[in-house]
Amino acid sequence: MSLGSIPNDIKVPLVYIEIDNSNALSGTPALAQKVLVIGQQLGTGTASPLTLNRITNSESQMDALFGKGSMLARSLKMFRKSNDYTDVYALGVADLSAGSAAKGEITIAATTAKAGVIALLIAGESVQVGVDEAATAATIATAMIAKINANTNLPVTAALKAATTETVELTAKWKGQTTNDIDIRYNYYDGEQLPQGVTLTVVEMTGGAGTPDMDAVIAAIPNEWYNHIVMPYNDTQSMNKLRDELVNRWGPLKMIEGIAYTAFRGTFAESGAFGVARNDYLFTCMGTNKAPHSPWEWAAAYAGQASYSLGIDPARPLQTLVMTSLLPPAKEIQWDPTERNLLLGDGIATYMVTPSGEVAIEREVSMYRENSYGDPDPSYLDITTPATLGYLRYSLRVMVTNRFPRHKLAGDDVLARLDPGQPVVTPKIMRNAMLELANNDWVPKGLMEDFDGFKETLEVYRDSSDQNRLNCVFKPDIVNQFRIFAALMQFKL
Template sequence: MIFNTITDSQVPCMSAEFDNSLANTKQQGFKTLLIGFKNTLGKANLSKIYQVNSDKQAQDLFGLGSNLFQQYLKYKKNDKKIEVSCIAVAEGDKEASTSLVFDFEDPTKPILDGVLSIIIFGEILNITINSTKDLKDICNAVVKEISNNIDIPVTCILDQTKPNAILIKTIHKSSIYNDYAIYLNGYEDKPLPTNLKMTYADKDNLIITKFAGATKEYLEDIDALFKEEIKDNKFNLIVTPFFSYEFNNKMADILKNRWSSNSQTDGLLLITINKEDSNDKIFKANLDNLNCEAIIPLNYANSVSPTYLINAAAAAQIALSGSINPASPLQNIPLVGIKPPFQNNRIDIDTRNSQILKGVGSITTIGNTPTLERVVTSYKRNNAGMPDDSYQCAETMLTLSFLRSDFKQYFWTKYNRHNLAENENNLDPSLKILTPNLAKCEAIACFMQWEKNGLVQNLDDFIEDLKVELNKNNSRRLDIMMSPTLIKQLLQVAVQIRFK
């Protein structure tokens, strides 16, 4: 028999030690990383990881109303259990702000009482207008209403270059805010106060005007951020507001390395867009050529909520489901705190199906509730350039990540100080010696537990395919090849009613 610490003693004694190699059942916890911007009120250092445990801590670190603070709040509205860490990164442009001018037309008749109801960054503002107010008073009322809402990440003042106009700038200088719109409220039948008129960028879709101006998403060196700060910290989900082609390709390379057998710090990157048409230039430029099993793109077409908040809400629901059961279907899951597109702006099932085939997951609206419909990765082709759906489902990636982590946790905790021998030796079973047959039994035991937990199926096939042997070129290495059949998710039910 071999002991860990007990040696021979010349003094009469009885020694007893503890060995926990058979007792550890702890799993590595599910963790999420949020990346975004802080504002001048935030005390956090740029490019530094902070584990955040409360709304107050997030506010102190990143600043009230900041991009990262808002992401954190939206995440926690959807999940309060998963451990969350955050990193604030440098904004995209030092000078170029993302801004817009919101102006009214000179009325030809007196403006009557009513309510101006607008939506900006997903926040509905109802501004009471009465007939005693002129356009300057109305502009001041709009400025006050926007400025008093801490959930709208902008500064708002009267425009000094033209009459009856408001200048609005995002507090963060980044191109992620380009194309965000100010909408006339399309949820309720609230017409503009009589004789109040404004210029529309897109009247059919109730878009008054859009933000524009910044040219870059961020100034961060993403490679350096992962190498120098994130390092080998494992995050199951990585959530960012960025979605450019350049960023996606950098992250694809980074994640490929993190999923490798040497690193095993695997995690999934979540990105969200809100484009109706897959032929949209941003959709095509950023996502058409993306082909990475570790990147999950989602699309919630025409949503009035900012994509970075949709992303945070979706990530929280995916993390919660994945932490409970990684194979559980990521479908029909409501997103809390997200506003849906207007009724006439919701895309149909054929369009959503087409986008899923292009490697972009779908968020739909059930009633008026934004709901995760299907979550897929951007993986579409294998190394030979041929169509391949093996890594299409996000549940597949979550399950594979769990199986590898669980088997390593169990097996290596138990056998990391064992010797290695052939099967045929006559060995004392009390000795810490691992044989291929013993390893095979352990692999089968793990599979049976996974099967019991609803992660895998077909035990007989697993046993038949399982190979465990000493490496022919390295007698100190044990090789295990296992082929688990993963549990599949119910996606469709087909029924034919053949009546007579």
């Protein structure tokens, strides 16, 4: 008989021992996590647009590649504050050839000004502007422009508005409708107040227009596995393009599924309307409310925490995980539990503000709500579901390719007569291998429950039309998440 790759007719003595690793693994090798962060870069960056760059934890690297204050550099910095471990790749998008950059204004009025400090907050970053005794609006405006432009990490530049001496005009560093979401405010933190005699009038960033060529962006994404994708563009066309790509990657022919993280900045009504307009099971969108940081930074922070945690355990809920460095909206406009519950039903992921003012994930729902007939469908309610299913598929594929890489296929009737070491797989052998995988990997890792039900319904059989094909139907009962504890207290007197 033949044994492995040792020839049957070899005559030279003495010992020939082949090493076979097909049964070496008793579990599943760790699934390497890769994150793709998409975002606009500035012309000052050294990276070629639409090329992939592997990112370390160096902020100077991010600035050099994509430009200081760019969307992509700021997103990467925010991602790394929540996750400094996972393998990250960045895909820079050149500034739009058509479109416009948003502009905003800060108008200063000063009457017998007292010395003090103007505490600005631009895109979540503090800008402190000193005010001298008896300073005029013009001198304050000049000082403000200098302080803003000195902080090159900001996504805006400042200049004096034409034909004025007291109005500071802020202009985004890139074009596109995303620039409308850059926040401008003052006196955000408790205790901050304007110097006596000084008032400010803020005009929000507006006028940003234009969206990227998502066909070119998607074409630039390598045909490789990115488990998590940071999506900064939430316009309908861009999201539809990425949705189609994600669904294609999720399919059985590619099996390189990924979850996209985006965010939406708006009121309660605007956020709900945005959520119900979509129905994507591989997207999760965090509603930011009118928070200081921009949506693309929220998406990056959200993806940072999610990618790290789901890489450890794809079935474990993300609730209470803090998205480091994000600032919450002002207390008076933060959404209450009723509003957040409604938004979750609209397909918008929510956050809570901890007693110490940190922003923590509350529930990581997907944007999927309805089946193809428009009826409610909670099967992909939380992104832990596709994350868990993706791991189960990965582990099954690894088991099959490692254990049966060059095997012959036969019916179960040959089992009693096979020589030991024969590379033959039968439906029964494959079924037992899958039961072993479920019992030794999926159940102990807390990814699947009801092993007896899985065993009873597991079917492995040869295809009736192709005798070289082995078919399988398996029904894992994936674990759920502990989201709600409900109790009724019935007391006696």
